[in-house]
Amino acid sequence: MKIFEPEIVAFCCHYCAYTAADMAGSKRISYPANVKIIRVPCTGKVDAIHIMKAFEKGADGVYVAGCLQGDCHFKNGNTRAKYRVEQVQIILGDLGWEKQRVAMINMSAGMGERFARTALEFTQTIKQLGPSPIKITHTDINQQAIRF
């Protein structure tokens, strides 16, 4: 059986998580290739609709990685991002999806190890949850097609 390799989208703040990812790279700390990074000027720029569109396009999990609480370069962008992640969790819950498919993570620019560790942990969480319900449906349909 093919091993499930999830597609994960990480919205990373330019001032912290994105730099931390860079740091992980320069320190040769590897993190799962499943995580596709989208650099944003501040996590406050990430709206609920961006997270939803990632799911619509087939992401199995999405996380937003911003600065540590109180350390946002734009005062409270990361707090806003946290609320938006919670908003999407509510929507996913209403749809009967697992809320853990979306998460807010905080770190500073110097935390290369933490970036790699959280990327790994989130990937493992999503692997345990399995493919996004959208994909399950697609596969079901394909399998049916084969069977008939």
Added chain:
Amino acid sequence: MITAEQKPLNEILDYISPYDRIILVGCNECVTVCAAGGRKEVGLLASALHLNFLKHGRTVEIKEITLERQCDPEYAEELVSEIDRTDAILSMACGCGVQTIAARYNEKPVFPAVNTKFMGASVSQGIWEEKCQGCGDCLLGITGGICPVARCSKHLLNGPCGGTSKGMCEIAPDVDCAWCLIWERLKALGMEKRYEEIMEAKDFRAAGGGGPRRIIRKDLSL
């Protein structure tokens, strides 16, 4: 403005599940300001509906349109070019908008996606409170700018009642007693005398007790 909140997703899905082509219509005014049914919320709801349908292996066409003012016939007209290509309309405007659309396009089912709540004002970012019940005969001029009809839980015209406690209403510790506010305000304005005058029973026909209300302005009518 008129405030609203999105309905539970399950209820919305129940309404629209039978249809394959839907127009999701927002409104650029009140419901945009209270973040219940503007362009942004239209996008978010459309996305949630897509996710749900995709999960069930269905692709439903959802056309997102946000009208300037859904309760105005001239803006409702803007859906004309889309209407033949749709099976149902889901509206994110307040009840006035939903009804305007339903009246104009009576050959198509029209469903509300929000619950219209009250006429209110924003007290701080993300918080709205009821301020007016449209009683048709405004009392604010004699109550120090604080409405007893909308903000006193018992709609008393000669309050406060015995339930007032330390400036709060008996219904909840975080709800101001409107009559306490009225008294404080009149005192600050040196208008205590006004408080002593007993207000007569209000004629609630103007408030809707006489049936649906209507405004006719001959100077504006065509």
